[in-house]
Amino acid sequence: QYINIGRNGQLVQDGLITALLAVLSKHQEQPFLEAILRTLRSVYSYSHLDTTLLWSDENFVNRVIDLMPLSPTTGQCGALVIGRICKTVEQQAILSTTPIFTHLSTLLNSNNEKSHLAALVCLSELTFDCVLVSHEIQQRHPDITIRVFELLQRDKYVY
Numbered sequence: 001q002y003i004n005i006g007r008n009g010q011l012v013q014d015g016l017i018t019a020l021l022a023v024l025s026k027h028q029e030q031p032f033l034e035a036i037l038r039t040l041r042s043v044y045s046y047s048h049l050d051t052t053l054l055w056s057d058e059n060f061v062n063r064v065i066d067l068m069p070l071s072p073t074t075g076q077c078g079a080l081v082i083g084r085i086c087k088t089v090e091q092q093a094i095l096s097t098t099p100i101f102t103h104l105s106t107l108l109n110s111n112n113e114k115s116h117l118a119a120l121v122c123l124s125e126l127t128f129d130c131v132l133v134s135h136e137i138q139q140r141h142p143d144i145t146i147r148v149f150e151l152l153q154r155d156k157y158v159y
Helices: 007-013 016-026 030-043 052-056 060-070 072-085 089-095 100-108 113-127 131-140 142-153
Strands: none
Touching: 016 030, 016 052, 016 060, 030 060, 030 072, 052 060, 060 072, 060 100, 072 100, 072 113, 089 131, 100 113, 100 131, 100 142, 113 131, 113 142, 131 142
16 A cells, blocks of 8 residues: 655655656546555655655646545545645645635545545644644634534544
8 A cells, every 4th residue: 555665765756756747647547546646645645755846747736636526535645645745835825726625624524534534634734834724724614623623522533
């Protein structure tokens, strides 16, 4: 399920991300898209890797967000990728022009606990140091805040 990216991200340096971006832009088949998002999720679970290459493709973030509603897998992986790569205030500000928060709300309201966790991780990463994203959620998506508190108050673990 997880790939070994090698010492110091050698696979990334050898062009893995460039190849994945090329496939992502060409293929529409759901199994290919899920595999790419799973790979990106695994690769970028290492926080030390540079995300500049992903941001060099101006359509990447929108493409990932557009894929989120396809399936639980694309939703979960998309949320985790977006949460991991949107670190600067400028990058997170771009999200306010996308339907990311609608998709995260859908994940939070699903019956799938893996979807809950992916959405919670994404939200925690996006809101940790960005007042703009926190304000966006508070002002325009109060349902997300309510749902997060509902999930945290239940007698069942979120895992």
